[in-house]
Amino acid sequence: MVGFLSRRLISAILLAFVVTSVTFVLIFSNGPSIARAVLGQNATPEQVGKKATELGLDQPALGQFWEWLMTLITGGGVGRSFYTNEPVVSMMSSRVPVTLSIVVSAVILTAVLSAVVGVVAAVRGGWVDRGLQFFAILGVAIPNFVVAIVLILVFAIGLKMFPATGYVPVTTSVNKWLLSLALPVTAVVIGAIGGTAQQFRGTVSDVLKQDFVRTLRARGIPARTVIARHVLRNAAGPGLISLGLQTIGLFGAVVIIEQVFAIPGIGNLTVSSSLSGDIPVVMGCVLFTVGVVVVVNLLTDLATAWLNPKVRNS
Structure with a gap:
């Protein structure tokens, strides 16, 4: 397990390095226009050039990225805003809990509902299975922002059950915090649950066809016990992988959802x-x-390796 964890950590570090370096170079290539945006459109070319020099925008992008990376590694933070001179960490500190509230809530609901719906569809089949397939296609086809707008029109403006926009911190009021999260989380979950439930349904169906399941049933073990103790454990690996991918994809959805609901999270700031x-x-x-x-x-890799020891050697 130690070797498996080491390989995954090295891959994670390489991924972080590649993504941050590419992002930095792409944004940094717009140096002069950034300096003009900071000063305003009425700034003279001399002022723009001076500001670009002050911010380091006239230096090679790779050199600036290396300097930024060394500052980060040595504990110097990620810098200050070009516009407000406020530390980036301070700007993000109030927004990270907002985004995590949406993402964590959506992941938990997606995991629970996908597992339940997937297992029921695999066991019952029939109209339940067909309904899941239709819902999965519908969830992928309809954009998140369309779902969000419909939810606002129906439940916020029409029924007045939830606030249409804004976010209330949990420290202010737990009830208002839950109400402010209800529609954004629902909009995210509707787009994610279909695909994940389909994955659970497919893997559970495959496991149910295995010989050991027929043997357990032949011994008179109740179907619920077979599913809960044996089928789910064997089917959880692919389901966890799908859920992990959905979690990563949720961040793209949250960026849009935060804009629609005017929520001050990381997506909005980005x-x-x-x-x-x-x-x-x-x-x-x-x-x-x-x-x-x-x-x-x-976490997905560790959970999968725990469920399936063969993964540790892959």
């Missing part, structure tokens, strides 16, 4: 800083996203 060319803030957001992806992949 969009605004990317449009303005605020390199330190963009890099902070990218680093956070890469960190989450690495952690999710690592």
